[in-house]
Amino acid sequence: MxxxxxxxxxxxxxxxxxxxxxxxxxxxxxxxxxxxxxxxxxxxxxxxxxxxxxxxxxxxxxxxxxxxxxxxxxxxxxxxxxxxxxxxxxxxxxxxxxxxxxxxxxxxxxxxxxxxxxxAGGGPGDGTLSVADLTLDPTTREVTRGGRPVRLSPTEFRLLRYLMERAGQVVSKPQILEDVWHYDFAGDTSIVDTYVSYLRRKVDAGEPKLIHTLHRVGFVLRGPRR
The missing domain is CATH 3.40.50.2300 (Response regulator)
Incomplete structure (x- = not known):
């Protein structure tokens, strides 16, 4: 970012x-x-x-x-x-x-x-992000999965970009809430679950699944294990 x-x-x-x-x-x-x-x-x-x-x-x-x-x-x-x-x-x-x-x-x-x-040649996170067949271009704000365009709301786009920039890294709900929304909703992390659910419907409808839940820990976006 x-x-x-x-x-x-x-x-x-x-x-x-x-x-x-x-x-x-x-x-x-x-x-x-x-x-x-x-x-x-x-x-x-x-x-x-x-x-x-x-x-x-x-x-x-x-x-x-x-x-x-x-x-x-x-x-x-x-x-x-x-x-x-x-x-x-x-x-x-x-x-x-x-x-x-x-x-x-x-x-x-x-x-x-x-x-x-x-x-200036951009900075951290400026280039196209790719995980498996999912791509996100921060400059054009275009997202594709398997070559097909994915239409996201601004908040969904920010969340997906955040997860893709940390691909393979587990991030907690409070961490996502602070970094993506920049405030804590009085400690209520349900908004994170809601938007992760939205993302799954749009970018994870097929296989392989890229967004994974670690119970009581958080979420991780990663490509298929070999």
Whole structure:
């Protein structure tokens, strides 16, 4: 799963972006200041940074200067309420990969993020995933089983991608709940059972079965044993 760092001092914008990006399958860290962004990037390097220009203290241009000086190239998409031509040129000259002005449309922003990641060669989990005759393409969001397309809801897609990225690894219901839904439903893991059931009807109707239950432990997606 690709890691994104969202940096914006506006609580509403930051929360909206983080929730939307998690919804489409990214692992998101969200912070409000330039100093926190540099700290987060140092401890857990992201695959891409969504960076507001107008930050308190260190602004976005200061942050990218320090990122470029301290780390290998990490893609940066600037966000700004300022649409001045000089600001755009400055941001791109400093090494920004794109510059989006506020207000923005989420689908366009997500498309720009995906385009940057493709140009950068992608990060963990970016390539097509395959287990037996089941394939999932994170870029096109296409899923096939035995060459036939499988239509999934956004939540089903996120869950299947999560299991395929951990193929052969047993994952518990609480772990799935935290990583896929990002909150705990007050400890109620029944939502996981429900969506695993949905997935089985769509991707495991035939043979071989790929999604397996380990009683009182969790689930594992794996190919047939030889």
């Amino acid at each position: 690709q890691r994104l760092l969202v940096v914006d001092d506006d609580d509403t914008v930051r929360g909206l972006l983080a929730d939307a990006l998690r919804y489409v399958g990214y692992d998101v860290t969200a912070v409000a200041t330039g100093a926190d962004a540099l700290d987060a990037a140092r401890h857990d390097p992201p695959d891409l940074v969504v960076l507001d220009v107008m930050l308190p203290g260190l602004d976005g241009f200061d942050v990218i200067r320090r990122l470029r000086a301290a780390t290998e190239h990490v893609p940066v998409l600037f966000l700004s309420a300022r649409d001045d031509y000089a600001d755009k040129v400055n941001g791109l000259t400093l090494g920004g990969d794109d510059y989006v002005t506020k207000p923005f449309h989420l689908p366009e922003l997500i498309a720009r993020i995906e385009a940057i990641l493709r140009r």
